[in-house]
Amino acid sequence: MFFLCWAYTLFPENFKLATVFTFLIIFLLNFINKNIFLTTFIVYIVNLLFLEPGKYFSFLMIEGKGLAFEPLRDVGLIDAYGFTVSDLLALFLSLFIFRKTAHFLLFNKKIHIYWYDKVVVISFLIYFLISFYSSRFFSFDFFFSFIHLIQYSKMLLSYVFISYLIRGNKKGRKIISYIILGLVLFNFTLSFGQFILGIFSIGSSSQEVFSYHLPEDDSLFIRPFGAFLHSNQLGFMIITWIASLLILDNLKKNFKNTILIISVILLILTQSRTVWILLFPIVIYYFIVFFKKKLLKLSSLKISKRHAYLFFVILFLAIIVGQRLISSRFSFDGGSAGIRLRMYKDGLAALSESYLFGFGPATNVKTIYELIPKSYVTDFPYAVHNGYLQMSLESGIIATFFFFFPFLLFFLINLGNKKNWLSSYLIISILVYYVFQPYAGRIEFPFLGMFLAFICTSKKNDQKN
16 A cells, blocks of 8 residues: 555656556456455555546636736636546446445345435435535536536545445455555655655745745745645544544554554644644543553653653654744734634625525635635635535535534434544544635545544444444
């Protein structure tokens, strides 16, 4: 998994070559796995990380003369829609599931569908139908919104794929654990490389070395973003992947602790304050529960080289955290509270024009720009930094409710159940993250479907026990 991720990272951005390479990899790996679904699923998960190479149609969404944002003033805001290798693999896996289902029905075999499967499927279908209506009658471009909606649907498909793999394979949970482990290690090495490169460019803030500089990225050290679009997104995926690993619980204790330490270091390097909020309770809990006895014996602790190295690592990470907090200016110049308040104000004003159906998937920026004169979009042409408001602007408040309904329901069911506290933490992480950050649905939603499957299968095991 780890090496496969690197292979795609270094592969030329040519869609035809990538497609041929992908099916060649599937053909070769199938000799090892002897399971075409599992092999294709592994390659599918890897490709979810990459929006390139793909087959896209690009167009000018907003002319540059209407933008005050320096990097886009000359060229304007260009957007695109199309499909990637992961879309092809999702289609292949869907056909496989359809064939299996038809085979079961044809021979009158019983298909086990649990109540929470129905909740997830029905909730998403309601979201999908309302979003389709929004795309058809409210979007500035039906095909643009519809293609994005189809790609958002990989959330439901990923839920089905994971559920099938766990229920149909005795080693399914272990296999998925190693898949997630590969994703974590890949993003750690890639992010660490980005961070080291940034060390040689101290003063060049964050992603300025790699892409457009955003005001909210001002910091002394570069903010690595791994294989994702932004550091916040990287931090969100890491913390949810780690929670998923703990839910699946198929790694040895020492190995698990090592991965946890690596992940915490990476989460600190992202300098994402939103993710730090999510991480803080776990760090405190781990500190109290696992180190309480050792802290009582500090007086008799002998200082070794290992403790000295640990001290310098902690000191370095503390410097990163400190400078990030100190440099956080709550104004537009710092990219924090000021710009968010403008986003919420402009977003709510636009939502009042179509609060039941929104304006179609992926239309946030265009909608606010056209409806609200002198909106934040002219200075910061990105989606509203609140996932719930962002989705409401796309599909309306009813569709937004049903999209997040399974997460809310499972969280309420898990309340008071100490055995499911990790599932509750995973749900809280998702719900809280979208209070402060937008979503990139094509990348994040398939993983949300996976997380739902982990939550549901863990509950199923508790019921059996």
